[in-house]
Amino acid sequence: MALFRFKLTVILIVMLVLIKVPAIAQHKLWGSNLLLEGRVNYGFMINHHLEMKIFNAHFPSYEINLGKETYGRQRWQTMYGYPIMGVSYWYSNMGNSKLLGSANAVFPYVNYPIIRNKKHELNFRVGIGLAYLTERFDRLDNYKYIAIGSHLNAAINLMTEYRWRFNPRMNAAVGVALMHFSNGSTKTPNYGMNTSSVNLAFAYRLSKENGYLNKKIMPLLYSFEFPETKSIDFSFGTAVAVKDMGSEYNQSFMVYSFSGSVMKQFSFKSSAGIGFDLSYDESDFFFARLNNVAYKYKSELLRFGVGPVYQLSMSRLSYNFGVGFYLRGKLAPTNSYFKLGLQYQVTPGLYANLTLRTNIGRADFLAIGLGYKIPWTYRGKAL
Numbered sequence: 001m002a003l004f005r006f007k008l009t010v011i012l013i014v015m016l017v018l019i020k021v022p023a024i025a026q027h028k029l030w031g032s033n034l035l036l037e038g039r040v041n042y043g044f045m046i047n048h049h050l051e052m053k054i055f056n057a058h059f060p061s062y063e064i065n066l067g068k069e070t071y072g073r074q075r076w077q078t079m080y081g082y083p084i085m086g087v088s089y090w091y092s093n094m095g096n097s098k099l100l101g102s103a104n105a106v107f108p109y110v111n112y113p114i115i116r117n118k119k120h121e122l123n124f125r126v127g128i129g130l131a132y133l134t135e136r137f138d139r140l141d142n143y144k145y146i147a148i149g150s151h152l153n154a155a156i157n158l159m160t161e162y163r164w165r166f167n168p169r170m171n172a173a174v175g176v177a178l179m180h181f182s183n184g185s186t187k188t189p190n191y192g193m194n195t196s197s198v199n200l201a202f203a204y205r206l207s208k209e210n211g212y213l214n215k216k217i218m219p220l221l222y223s224f225e226f227p228e229t230k231s232i233d234f235s236f237g238t239a240v241a242v243k244d245m246g247s248e249y250n251q252s253f254m255v256y257s258f259s260g261s262v263m264k265q266f267s268f269k270s271s272a273g274i275g276f277d278l279s280y281d282e283s284d285f286f287f288a289r290l291n292n293v294a295y296k297y298k299s300e301l302l303r304f305g306v307g308p309v310y311q312l313s314m315s316r317l318s319y320n321f322g323v324g325f326y327l328r329g330k331l332a333p334t335n336s337y338f339k340l341g342l343q344y345q346v347t348p349g350l351y352a353n354l355t356l357r358t359n360i361g362r363a364d365f366l367a368i369g370l371g372y373k374i375p376w377t378y379r380g381k382a383l
Contacts, residue, residue, distance in 0.1 A: 033071070034206040035084070039063035041177060043197025045094075055147075057095030061103075061179070061197065064089045067111065076314040079268045084111040088127060090157070090179070092195070099145045101135030103181065105155035110314075119165045126319075127157035128342065131181050137189055139247055149247050150187040154356075154366070156180040161201075169205040174198070184356050184366025187244040192363065230378055233271070236260045237371020239355060243283050253282035255365045261309050268313070275309035275322050277339075277357075278302065281365070284331040295330055303329035305337060316345040320355070334359040349373055 041061040067086030070077040077083065087108045094100040107129025115122040130152065135142060137149045161175030177199055182192035241255040256279065263273030284301045287293070295301060305324035312319045322339035326332040341355035349372050357364045 033069040033209070035065075035067040035069065035086070035203045036206055037063075037065040037067060037173075037201055037203035039065060039173075039199050039201035041092075041197035041199040043177075043195055046194040046196055055095075055097060055100060057097065059092060059095035061090060061092035061195070063091075063199075063201075065109075065201075065203075067109075067203070074315055075268065080110075080314070081113040081116065083113060084123075085109070086111070088129075088157070090131075090155070099135060099142060101133060103131055103133050105129060105131035105157075105179075105181075107155050107157055109157065111161075121161075121163040121165075123161050123163060125157065125159040125161065125175075125177075127155075127159075129155045129157075131155035133181065137247060146189045147191045147193050148181060148183060149189050149244075150183045153181045153183045156182075159199075161199075168209065171203050173201040173203070175201070182356075182363055184241075185363040186242055186366055187246070188248055190363055231265065231375045232378070233263045233265065233273075233373050233375050234260070235263065235351075235371055235373045237351070237353065237369050239353070239367035239369025241365040241367035243281075243365055245283070249286070251286065253286065255282065255367065256280045257367055257369070259371075263309065263311065271311040271313065273309055275307065275324070277305045277324055284329075288331060293331065300330045303332050305329075307336075309339075311343070318343040318345070320353070333364070337364065345373075 039062070041063070042058070043061070044058045045055050047056065065086050065088045067084045069084050070082050072078040072082060085108070087106065090105040090107070091103070093102045107127040109125050109127030111123045111125040113121055113123050131154070133148060133151055133153060135145060136151055137143070137145050137147070157177065157179055159175050159177035161173045163171055163173040165171040175198070177197050179195045179197070180192060181194075183190055237259050239257045239259070241257070243253040243255060245251055245253065258278045259275060261273055261275035263271045263275075265271040280302055284303075285298070288295060288301060303326055305326045307322060307324035309320065309322040311321075320339065320341040320343050322341075324337045324339065326335055326337070336359075338358045339355055340358070341353050343351050343353040345351045351371050351373060352369070353371060354366070354368050356366050
């Protein structure tokens with residue numbers, strides 16, 4: 001009898017746990033607005049260099065996405081029209097090419113709405129993450145694959161899509177996407193790989209819709225956001241990068257850079273101004289000796305550039321864009337350069353950044369660094 005009571009007690013406890021856990025999980029999911037999505041892409045490689053025409057092929061790629069609909073918990077979500085945030089896993093066999101191998105990528109993304117109503121959306125997605133390519137350039141075994149010299153690379157995904165909510169818990173989407181792989185010249189060669197595709201997706205909401213999605217909350221003003229004061233920001237930072245040219249020259253080179261900017265914030269989203277860059281690239285001295293380029297002082301090989309900069313902010317995280325023109329640098333590869341970066345505001349003053357510099361579409365270096373921002377308020381009160 002005692003054994004029977006013990007078994008009955010255990011059964012009742014197990015039943016209560018099994019009932020309670022799903023209830024708790026469902027409650028959490030009910031407020032999470034999670035979307036599980038599968039996407040099929042079909043496209044081709046963009047041959048942006050003559051040597052890559054041998055890789056002409058059409059091939060599919062596949063995505064599994066886990067996204068979350070925002071409702072304005074943070075002010076930037078409201079200012080950007082309540083985007084979908086998520087993470088994606090992307091895979092392709094790259095046309096079953098033995099030279100290219102296959103590609104795997106994982107990247108967080110933000111899907112920004114351009115036009116939206118209850119059933120229809122036009123969105124633009126930006127995703128930045130990491131990719132692993134099973135094949136890379138090897139001067140003995142894979143010498144025709146000159147696109148990328150490393151297995152691990154950055155993955156950048158851009159997509160425009162139309163989304164149709166045909167069911168309270170289901171929606172479909174069609175889009176056009178661009179996938180880019182590059183290691184930022186941390187290991188050469190690095191022409192990069194670009195694939196263009198059209199796609200079809202189906203998404204399923206894992207729980208009931210959060211009621212806040214219809215209420216659209218506007219939160220209080222947070223730190224690191226535009227306080228409607230009149231101010232100019234002075235920023236200064238340093239960064240370091242590595243160029244691994246072991247495949248071609250059996251050497252690696254360091255790049256040290258110092259940058260600064262004067263910027264004015266015009267809205268919750270946007271800041272613009274003028275920036276400068278001073279960089280010391282050890283590879284310039286190597287190529288000067290290799291090509292018998294004469295110079296009297298080392299400073300002649302320092303690169304100095306100036307140009308406009310623009311920053312698009314989402315609370316602490318920002319996208320940075322810049323165009324520069326070299327005013328100095330005897331071995332500067334071009335007259336101008338482009339900068340694309342991510343910046344994270346650690347404190348109101350201190351920030352960390354990751355910046356890619358390119359010359360006419362070809363990566364020069366990928367640098368990581370720290371900087372400090374000093375605001376000068378000439379109207380209103382500072383934060």
